[in-house]
Amino acid sequence: MTKVSVLYPNGKGKKFDMDYYCGPHVKMVMELLGTALKGATVESGLAGGAPGSPAPFLAMGNMYFDSVEEFNKSFGPNAEKIMGDVPNFTNTEPIIQIGEVII
C-alpha cells in the first residue's frame, strides 16, 4: 500500500485552519480522487519530542492508495486544483512524502 503524507511545517507566523482543512479541503480531495483513495487520516500538531518544544508540523494529512501508479493516475490530473486550495487554509509550504507501508 502506498501512503502519501502531506506535512505542513511549523514556523514563525505560520498558520493552519483545521476547520477549513477537515471540511471543504478534505471533501474536495475525496471527490476528485474518488475510489483510488483508499483512506485518509489527519493529525493536528501538539508538540515536539523535547520537553516544551513546539510541534515541527502544524498538521499532517495522509492518503492511502493501492500503488504509486494509482496515486499518480488519480492525483496527477487534479494536482493543480488541489494544491491551488492550499492558500485557503495555510501560509506554510507543504512537504510531500510518498512512501510504502511496511508495517
Added chain:
Amino acid sequence: MTKVSVLYPNGKGKKFDMDYYCGPHVKMVMELLGTALKGATVESGLAGGAPGSPAPFLAMGNMYFDSVEEFNKSFGPNAEKIMGDVPNFTNTEPIIQIGEVII
C-alpha cells in the same frame, strides 16, 4: 488519540536499515512501552511530491497512545534506551512530532 511520529530525514550520505528497524528496534519499543502502545505503523520513503524528487524522509514510524499523558508515562522512563538504539539503524537525526488524531 495521540499519534507520535518519528521522521528520519533524507540527505546526502544518510542511511536507514529497515530490517533492523522493523526487527530488533520495533520489538524493543513494543516490549518497553507495553499496553500503553495502542498501535504502530512504519513507512519507507519512496519519493517526494515533485516528479523525480527524492523522498524527504527515509522512513517514518508512528505510535498511537490513548493520550499524551500515556505516551509520557510509558516513553519517558524508556526514552534513553530507545533513542540509544537509533545509531544501530540510521545516521540521520530523527524529528519527533506529537499530534492529535483528528480524522
